[in-house]
Structure formats: C-alpha cells, structure tokens
Amino acid sequence: MNLSPFHLAIPVDDIDVCRNFYTNTLNLEEGRSSDHWVDYNFFGHQLVIHYKPKTKEDSHTNSVDGKDVPVPHFGVVLQWQDFHDFADLLKSKNINFIIEPYIRFEGQVGEQATMFFKDPSGNALEFKAFKDINQLFAK
Numbered sequence: 001m002n003l004s005p006f007h008l009a010i011p012v013d014d015i016d017v018c019r020n021f022y023t024n025t026l027n028l029e030e031g032r033s034s035d036h037w038v039d040y041n042f043f044g045h046q047l048v049i050h051y052k053p054k055t056k057e058d059s060h061t062n063s064v065d066g067k068d069v070p071v072p073h074f075g076v077v078l079q080w081q082d083f084h085d086f087a088d089l090l091k092s093k094n095i096n097f098i099i100e101p102y103i104r105f106e107g108q109v110g111e112q113a114t115m116f117f118k119d120p121s122g123n124a125l126e127f128k129a130f131k132d133i134n135q136l137f138a139k
Helices: 016-024 080-092
Strands: 007-012 029-033 035-044 045-051 060-064 067-071 074-077 096-106 112-118 124-130
Touching: 007 016, 007 035, 007 124, 016 035, 016 045, 067 074, 067 096, 067 124, 080 096, 080 112
Parallel strands: 007 045, 074 124
Antiparallel strands: 029 035, 035 045, 060 067, 096 112, 112 124
C-alpha cells in the first residue's frame, strides 16, 4: 500500500509549552513556524499545532476492550518494535498515560499494541502497532 502523508492541524492553548512537548518529549522534527503555529514531521505526516485560546470542552470516551478511550484522538500506526521503543522513550520522560501501553485483542484478529496520552493542551494521542500489519482493517 502506498500511503500519502496526511495533514492534521490541532488547537493548542500554549504554543511554547506544546512546542516543547512535541519537540523535546516526542522528539519530532520541527518545520516551518510562526508565533501562532508550528509544523512537525509526525512520522512522515504533517502535524501543525495552532494557537487557540482555551475553551471549556466536554471530554468523551468510548469503551474499547474494557478501557475508556478518549474521543477525539489521533496518532500513528507504528511498526511493532518502533512502538515498543517509542513507549520506552515516553516512559523515560514520565508521560502520564491515559491508557498505559498494552496488547489489545490479544490472540484475536486485529491484535495490536496501543497506548494513549494527552499533550499539554489536552489533545488525546494514540499510538499503536499491529502484530500483523495485514490485519489493520480486518474484521
């Protein structure tokens, strides 16, 4: 499958704090920027953090595999070993996980490693990896 890079722009309420998080905690490469937005190389995709004043928003979750998954969320499907290396990096940086790294649907179709955490502005991120990438869309 030949994938095209996606573009995702998300709101952040503090550019400096979130710039530090995405650059120094997640180790993403920074691209173009201004005082109101910053581009990142998000595992080959374009992620842009845009300043937006904080507003009161309700948080919502859906139950998946017995865990409360935050909605909305975004992230990337990594290779199996890359996921585990990234999880180790995040643990070493004391990320406060919403859902700690674990194996979901173990032994079933779609078995995957997954983890959830939030950035400093409250945007929920999920990173996952499939034991068999051919099961990405399997039923």
